[in-house]
Amino acid sequence: MHKNNIHSDRTRSGETGFSALLEALPDAVYIIDEKGVILDTNTLFTSQFNMQPQECLGANIYDLIENVVHLPELATYHREKSEEVLRTGKRVEFADARDIRKVTISPLGLPDESETRLLVTIQNIAEQNRIYRELQKERSIKTTILDAIPFSVVILDADLKMNFGNRYAQEMLFCKPESANSCIDASDFFGADEMGFLRKTIMEILDSGIEDAREIEVHPHGAPNPLWLLTRTSRIFIDGEPCALSIGVDITERKLSEIALRESKMRFSYALDASHSGIWEWNVETDELSWSEQVWGLYGLQVNALPLNNQLCVDTVHPDDREMASWMTRKAAREGSAAAIEYRVIHPDGSIHWLTSRGMPLHDKSGAVTRFIGTIIDITERKESEIALSDSKTRLNQALKAASAGVWEWDLNTGENIWSDEIWPLYGLESSEGNPSFELWAKSIHNEDRQKVIQTVSDAARNATELNIEYRVLYPDCSVHWLLSRGKPIFNDNDKAIRYIGTIIDITEQKQTEIALSANKTRFSFALDATHAGVWEWDVRADQIIWSDHVWALYGLEPNSMAKTHKLCASTVHPDDRELTFQKVMSAVQKETDINMEYRVCHLDGSIHWLMCRGMPLLDENGQVTHYIGTVMDITERKERDREIVESRSLLKQALEAARAGTWEWNLNTGENTWSEEARLLHGLKLDNPKPSFELWASTIHPDDRQRVIRSAASAAENKTELYSEYRISYQNNSIRWLMSRGKPLYDRDGNVERFIGTIIDITERKEIEEELRRSQERLNFILENSHIGVWDLNLQDGNTDRTLEHARIFGYETIPPVWSLEKFFDHIIPEDRSAIEALVPRKIAKKESYTFECRIHSARGELRWIRVTGTYKFDKQSNANHVLGIIEDITGQKEVQSALRESELKFRTIFDHFPVAIAIKNAHDGKLLDVNNAWQQIFGYTKEEVTGRTVKELNLYIQNEDYEKNSAVLNEQGKIVNKTFLFRKKNGKTVHALYSGEHIMLNSKECFLVMMTDITLQELQQVSIERLEQIVAERTRQLNEEVEHLHNFISMISHEYRTPLAIIRGNLNLIKLKNKSSDNPNIPHINKINKAIDRLVEVMEIAIEESRIIGSRTTAESVSVELAPVVASQIESFRNMWDDRSILYMEKLGNADIYCDPSQLKLAIFNLLDNARKYSPSDSPIEVDGRIEDNEAVIRIRNRSERISQYEEEAVFEKYRRGSNAVGTAGAGIGLWLVRTIINQLDGQVNIIHTASGVEATVRIPLANHE
Structure with a gap:
C-alpha cells in the first residue's frame, strides 16, 4: 500500500479546527489530492474500513476501495469521475448500483496553493429513498382514494384556476379524465352572471378562512344540461399560498326533484284553483284545523284573516244547514268513518255557495282516529244545474204543451x-181513433211529402x-x-239499433216566419245600403269568408275583384291596427266569445275610414264554434265626432287643471257622488281612495267650517237654489287650503231637483290676498293710531269733512266732532301762525295744488302742539265732486327731539373735541379730512383749519407710503382696521409710534371713515425692555431644565448603584434567616425590619426611576396594539409570586380585547393598583379583580377591604406625593397612584377610586383599539 508523508499538512495551524469540522458533518467525508491520496477525513468514512482517521491519512482511496472493500470496478469508476472533476472543475454526483449511497465529488481549490484537491462526500440515501417511496406510495393511495370517492374534489387558486381535480371532478366537468389540463379556468364551467358571485365568495374564504357551504350550478363540457353541486369550501395553503379546497356532491337529481316538486305543487295549486277546491286537515285530539289557501277563498275569506277554529266553520255555514253539518261531523268523528257533507256557506258579501266536503280518517297504531284529512269543492254550479234540471223538467212538460210538441x-x-x-x-187526430202505428203516421202526412219522408225514415232506420x-x-x-x-x-x-226515441x-209558425224572413231579406239589403253596413260569415274550420256586396265598398274594393281571404282583409287594415285586430279576432275565437272591434282601413284612393265589426259565434250540436256571422259598418263620421268630443274634454280638463278646479255631481235621489280626479286631489284624497260620498266629502272639511258648509249644502238642496260655499281643507302634511264650491241644481221631468252639478276651485291664493289686505288695513290703522297721524277728506261741494278718530284726538277731542270745517281748523292755530296758514290753504286749493306746512295749535284741552299738515287735490269721478285729501301728524315729540338733538350735538362736539384719543373723520371717496379733535392736533402739531379739506397723503403723515396704501385698501375692502401699529410724521418732522384703528361709518348720509390713533411711542420703549427681560427668563428656564435632567440622571445612576449592595445585603439576610430558623430567635424581628427597610428603599428607587422614564417617554414612547387579558393576568401572577400569602379573586371577561399602549407602563399601573390594595387592606382579606368590556371600553376594577376614605381623598390621592389618611404605618412615597393616573391618561383612559360598602374600589377605563 502506498503512503505519503503528510505530517506537515496535519500539523499546520488550524488543523485541529478543520478536523473537528469534518467530524461534525452528518455524512462520510474525505479530502484527496489529484492522485487520490487521502489528506483528511472523518470517522464516518474510516469506520467503513474498520480504521481510525489517522490510519487512513496518506493512504490512496482507490487502493482502499480495490483491496479493502474489494470493489475494483468502483475504484476505477471513482478514478474516472475524479479525473473528470479535475479536468472540468465541476462537481459530479453518482450513486451505487443499489441506490443506497450518493457520492459527491467537488473541487476544493485553496487560494495559496496551485494544486487542486477534491472533497468527496458519501451520503447514505437509503432512508431518504425509503421516505420518498413511502411518500409516493401514500400519494398514490390518497390519489386512488380521492379518485374512488363519489364526489368531486378540486383545488382553486386566487385566480380561480383549478390546480387539482380528482377523477370524479374531471369526468364530471369533461365527461372524461383530463389529466393533461394542469390548470383550468373556472369560467369554463360557470356562466358570466355566476362568476362575479363565485369570485367574491372565494376571495372571502381566502381572506377570512371561514368555511362556506352552498349549492352551485356547473356547466360541464359537452353536456346538454347543467349539474347542481352541494359544495363545502375551505382555505388551505400550498407552498405558502392560500388556495380553496372545494368538495362537491352531485345533487342534480335532488335539485331536479325539488324543481319537479315545486312545479307539481304549482300544478296541484292550479288544479285546486281551477276545480274550485281546497284541502283541509283536522286534528281530532287537539281540535286544530289546517286549511290550504283555496279553502279560505271557498269560504269567501282572506287567508288568515280570522283565527282558524271550529267556530269559524260554524259561523260561515248557512243557518239552515248548520245543525245537519255539525251532526254529520260529530257522527264521523265518533264512528271513525269517512264523511261526505254537502252544505251551503254565506260569504261576507252575502252570496250563498254550495260546498261538498269529503274527509277520510287517519288512525294511530292502536286504531284510534287521530285526525281527518280531506277536500272541499265548490259545487255551486252543479247544485244550480240540478235545480235548473228539476226546473227544466217541469218547464219541459209545460213547454211541450205550450209549444205544441210531443214525444x-x-x-x-x-x-x-x-x-x-x-x-x-x-x-189532427183523436187518441180514440186507434193505436199509434207506422201506417197511421204515414197516412197523416201530406201527399206531396209522404214518399220523401217515408224514404228518409227508412234510410235512417x-x-x-x-x-x-x-x-x-x-x-x-x-x-x-x-x-x-x-x-x-x-x-x-251489440251496438245494434233497437228503437228510436x-x-x-x-213549426208552422216558424215556417211562416221563414217565408216572412225571405220577404224581409230584400228590405234588409236596402237597410244595409242606407247604414253603410255589410254582412259577413266566416267558416272557422274551413277558414272561408262570405260577405255581402256592401262589404266590398266598405273596404274600398271593387266587388269580386279579388278572392275573399284573410290576407285581403289584412291588406286593407291600417298598419297601426293590423296586429291588434288580428289578436282580437283570434282571442274571440279561442274564448268562443263575440267579436266586437273598431279599426281603420286604407282605401285605394288613400283615404282612411273607420269600420266597426261585430260578430257572434254559431255552435254545432256539440257546442263547438263552427261559424261566425256578423256585420261591418262604416263609423268614420262617428269617430270624427268622438275625436271632437275627446278634444273638447281635453281642453276642458286642461282648463280645469290650469285653474286648479275640479268637477262634481251629487244625485239627491240615490246619494251617489261623482268627482273628477282634480276634485279628489283638491280634497287631499288619493285616486285609489274609497268611492266618493257626501260623508267622505264632509270628513275632509276643516272642523271649524264643517257644520256651516253642511248646513249650506242642505239649505241649497231643500230650497232648490244654487249651492255656494267656501271652506278650508286640512291636508296630511298639515297644510291648509281654501276651496270654493259652486253647484247648480238640475231638475227631472216633474220639476223636482234630481241632482246638483258643479265645480270646485282652489281659492287659497285669493284668500291669502284677502287676509293680507285685512292685515294691511289693520296695520295701517295701527300705524296711523300709534304714529299720531289723522286722515281727513274735505268735500269742496258741501264743505263737509270726513275724519279719522286719530284726527280728532290730535285736536284734543275724545270722539269725532259732528261738524268740522276749514274755519274750525283755523280756530285751533295759534295767532302767531294763523294768518300765514289762512292765506296758504285757500290759494293752494284754488290752484288745485298739493301743500304741506307745519304750525302750532291749541288743543281742545288747552295743550300746545306742533302739527304737520299735507293736502292733495282729487277729483272723484263717481260722485263728480272735488275733494282735498290729506293727513295731519302730531309732530310735537319730533320737535322736542329735534331740540334735544341740537343739544346732544353740542354735547357730542364737546366730547369729540376733548376726547383723549386722537380722532379724525375723512371722506371715504376722496380721502379728505372732514374733522379732527384736539388730541389729533396735539399729536401731529396741526390746527383744524390746516388739515380740513386736505388728504393724509397731501399732509405726508405716513413715514412709509406703502403703509398708507395698505390701510386704504383694507378699509375699502373690509371696512375696518383694529389696533395696527404704524410710524407717522409730525408737522415738525419728528416720528411718532401710533396705534391705528379705522371703521366705515355713515355721517349725514355720506360714507366716511372714523380714524382713531393712540400715541404709543413710550410703550414701544417699554416693550423693548420687556423683550430683553423675557430673553433672560427663557435662558434661565433652559438652564433649570438642564439641571432637572441632570437630577433625573443622577437619581437613575444612584438607583442603579444602590441595587447591587442592596441585593448583597438581602442575600446575606436570607442566609442569616436560614441559619436562625428557630421561632424564639430574638434576631428575627430585627431581620424583618431590615427586610422592610430594604423593600422601602428599593420601592423608592423604582418609583423614582419609573417617574423619570414616564416623564421622558411622554413624547418618545410609541403605543402598539396589545391584547389586554394576558397583561392583566401576568401582573396578577407576579403579585402572587411576591405575596403568596395574599388571596386574589380574578374574574376575567375581557376576551380578545386589544388596546393601544406601552405594555411595560400598563403593567406598572396595574401592579401599583394591586400593591396599593395590598398595602391598605387587612392581610387576611382578599383582593378582588374584575375585567370586562363596557361601551367599547376595557374596564378593570380592583376592590379591597380597606378603611373608609373621604370624598375629598377620592380625588386627592392621585396627586403627586399625596398619601391617604389611612396610609399611617404603610410604606410608600405618595407617587404610585400619581404614576397610575399619568399612564392611564396617556392612553386616553380614566382612573378613579371610590369608597364602597365593603371597602375601596379602583376603576380603570381604557378605549379599545378597534373603537373609532
Whole structure:
C-alpha cells in the first residue's frame, strides 16, 4: 500500500479546527489530492474500513476501495469521475448500483496553493429513498382514494384556476379524465352572471378562512344540461399560498326533484284553483284545523284573516244547514268513518255557495282516529244545474204543451209505436181513433211529402242514424201544418239499433216566419245600403269568408275583384291596427266569445275610414264554434265626432287643471257622488281612495267650517237654489287650503231637483290676498293710531269733512266732532301762525295744488302742539265732486327731539373735541379730512383749519407710503382696521409710534371713515425692555431644565448603584434567616425590619426611576396594539409570586380585547393598583379583580377591604406625593397612584377610586383599539 508523508499538512495551524469540522458533518467525508491520496477525513468514512482517521491519512482511496472493500470496478469508476472533476472543475454526483449511497465529488481549490484537491462526500440515501417511496406510495393511495370517492374534489387558486381535480371532478366537468389540463379556468364551467358571485365568495374564504357551504350550478363540457353541486369550501395553503379546497356532491337529481316538486305543487295549486277546491286537515285530539289557501277563498275569506277554529266553520255555514253539518261531523268523528257533507256557506258579501266536503280518517297504531284529512269543492254550479234540471223538467212538460210538441218512441223489432198525448192533436187526430202505428203516421202526412219522408225514415232506420226531418200534415179540416220530427237511435249491447226515441214539434209558425224572413231579406239589403253596413260569415274550420256586396265598398274594393281571404282583409287594415285586430279576432275565437272591434282601413284612393265589426259565434250540436256571422259598418263620421268630443274634454280638463278646479255631481235621489280626479286631489284624497260620498266629502272639511258648509249644502238642496260655499281643507302634511264650491241644481221631468252639478276651485291664493289686505288695513290703522297721524277728506261741494278718530284726538277731542270745517281748523292755530296758514290753504286749493306746512295749535284741552299738515287735490269721478285729501301728524315729540338733538350735538362736539384719543373723520371717496379733535392736533402739531379739506397723503403723515396704501385698501375692502401699529410724521418732522384703528361709518348720509390713533411711542420703549427681560427668563428656564435632567440622571445612576449592595445585603439576610430558623430567635424581628427597610428603599428607587422614564417617554414612547387579558393576568401572577400569602379573586371577561399602549407602563399601573390594595387592606382579606368590556371600553376594577376614605381623598390621592389618611404605618412615597393616573391618561383612559360598602374600589377605563 502506498503512503505519503503528510505530517506537515496535519500539523499546520488550524488543523485541529478543520478536523473537528469534518467530524461534525452528518455524512462520510474525505479530502484527496489529484492522485487520490487521502489528506483528511472523518470517522464516518474510516469506520467503513474498520480504521481510525489517522490510519487512513496518506493512504490512496482507490487502493482502499480495490483491496479493502474489494470493489475494483468502483475504484476505477471513482478514478474516472475524479479525473473528470479535475479536468472540468465541476462537481459530479453518482450513486451505487443499489441506490443506497450518493457520492459527491467537488473541487476544493485553496487560494495559496496551485494544486487542486477534491472533497468527496458519501451520503447514505437509503432512508431518504425509503421516505420518498413511502411518500409516493401514500400519494398514490390518497390519489386512488380521492379518485374512488363519489364526489368531486378540486383545488382553486386566487385566480380561480383549478390546480387539482380528482377523477370524479374531471369526468364530471369533461365527461372524461383530463389529466393533461394542469390548470383550468373556472369560467369554463360557470356562466358570466355566476362568476362575479363565485369570485367574491372565494376571495372571502381566502381572506377570512371561514368555511362556506352552498349549492352551485356547473356547466360541464359537452353536456346538454347543467349539474347542481352541494359544495363545502375551505382555505388551505400550498407552498405558502392560500388556495380553496372545494368538495362537491352531485345533487342534480335532488335539485331536479325539488324543481319537479315545486312545479307539481304549482300544478296541484292550479288544479285546486281551477276545480274550485281546497284541502283541509283536522286534528281530532287537539281540535286544530289546517286549511290550504283555496279553502279560505271557498269560504269567501282572506287567508288568515280570522283565527282558524271550529267556530269559524260554524259561523260561515248557512243557518239552515248548520245543525245537519255539525251532526254529520260529530257522527264521523265518533264512528271513525269517512264523511261526505254537502252544505251551503254565506260569504261576507252575502252570496250563498254550495260546498261538498269529503274527509277520510287517519288512525294511530292502536286504531284510534287521530285526525281527518280531506277536500272541499265548490259545487255551486252543479247544485244550480240540478235545480235548473228539476226546473227544466217541469218547464219541459209545460213547454211541450205550450209549444205544441210531443214525444214518440218506435221499436224497430216489433214495429210498436208509442206517442205522448201531445202528438195526437199535432197530426189532427183523436187518441180514440186507434193505436199509434207506422201506417197511421204515414197516412197523416201530406201527399206531396209522404214518399220523401217515408224514404228518409227508412234510410235512417237502416243506417241507424239520427232522424231530422220536416214535413207537412193535412188536418181533417183541410188545414196544412208543418211538423219537425227528430229522433235518436238507441243501441243494444251489440251496438245494434233497437228503437228510436224522439220529439215532434209544430213549426208552422216558424215556417211562416221563414217565408216572412225571405220577404224581409230584400228590405234588409236596402237597410244595409242606407247604414253603410255589410254582412259577413266566416267558416272557422274551413277558414272561408262570405260577405255581402256592401262589404266590398266598405273596404274600398271593387266587388269580386279579388278572392275573399284573410290576407285581403289584412291588406286593407291600417298598419297601426293590423296586429291588434288580428289578436282580437283570434282571442274571440279561442274564448268562443263575440267579436266586437273598431279599426281603420286604407282605401285605394288613400283615404282612411273607420269600420266597426261585430260578430257572434254559431255552435254545432256539440257546442263547438263552427261559424261566425256578423256585420261591418262604416263609423268614420262617428269617430270624427268622438275625436271632437275627446278634444273638447281635453281642453276642458286642461282648463280645469290650469285653474286648479275640479268637477262634481251629487244625485239627491240615490246619494251617489261623482268627482273628477282634480276634485279628489283638491280634497287631499288619493285616486285609489274609497268611492266618493257626501260623508267622505264632509270628513275632509276643516272642523271649524264643517257644520256651516253642511248646513249650506242642505239649505241649497231643500230650497232648490244654487249651492255656494267656501271652506278650508286640512291636508296630511298639515297644510291648509281654501276651496270654493259652486253647484247648480238640475231638475227631472216633474220639476223636482234630481241632482246638483258643479265645480270646485282652489281659492287659497285669493284668500291669502284677502287676509293680507285685512292685515294691511289693520296695520295701517295701527300705524296711523300709534304714529299720531289723522286722515281727513274735505268735500269742496258741501264743505263737509270726513275724519279719522286719530284726527280728532290730535285736536284734543275724545270722539269725532259732528261738524268740522276749514274755519274750525283755523280756530285751533295759534295767532302767531294763523294768518300765514289762512292765506296758504285757500290759494293752494284754488290752484288745485298739493301743500304741506307745519304750525302750532291749541288743543281742545288747552295743550300746545306742533302739527304737520299735507293736502292733495282729487277729483272723484263717481260722485263728480272735488275733494282735498290729506293727513295731519302730531309732530310735537319730533320737535322736542329735534331740540334735544341740537343739544346732544353740542354735547357730542364737546366730547369729540376733548376726547383723549386722537380722532379724525375723512371722506371715504376722496380721502379728505372732514374733522379732527384736539388730541389729533396735539399729536401731529396741526390746527383744524390746516388739515380740513386736505388728504393724509397731501399732509405726508405716513413715514412709509406703502403703509398708507395698505390701510386704504383694507378699509375699502373690509371696512375696518383694529389696533395696527404704524410710524407717522409730525408737522415738525419728528416720528411718532401710533396705534391705528379705522371703521366705515355713515355721517349725514355720506360714507366716511372714523380714524382713531393712540400715541404709543413710550410703550414701544417699554416693550423693548420687556423683550430683553423675557430673553433672560427663557435662558434661565433652559438652564433649570438642564439641571432637572441632570437630577433625573443622577437619581437613575444612584438607583442603579444602590441595587447591587442592596441585593448583597438581602442575600446575606436570607442566609442569616436560614441559619436562625428557630421561632424564639430574638434576631428575627430585627431581620424583618431590615427586610422592610430594604423593600422601602428599593420601592423608592423604582418609583423614582419609573417617574423619570414616564416623564421622558411622554413624547418618545410609541403605543402598539396589545391584547389586554394576558397583561392583566401576568401582573396578577407576579403579585402572587411576591405575596403568596395574599388571596386574589380574578374574574376575567375581557376576551380578545386589544388596546393601544406601552405594555411595560400598563403593567406598572396595574401592579401599583394591586400593591396599593395590598398595602391598605387587612392581610387576611382578599383582593378582588374584575375585567370586562363596557361601551367599547376595557374596564378593570380592583376592590379591597380597606378603611373608609373621604370624598375629598377620592380625588386627592392621585396627586403627586399625596398619601391617604389611612396610609399611617404603610410604606410608600405618595407617587404610585400619581404614576397610575399619568399612564392611564396617556392612553386616553380614566382612573378613579371610590369608597364602597365593603371597602375601596379602583376603576380603570381604557378605549379599545378597534373603537373609532
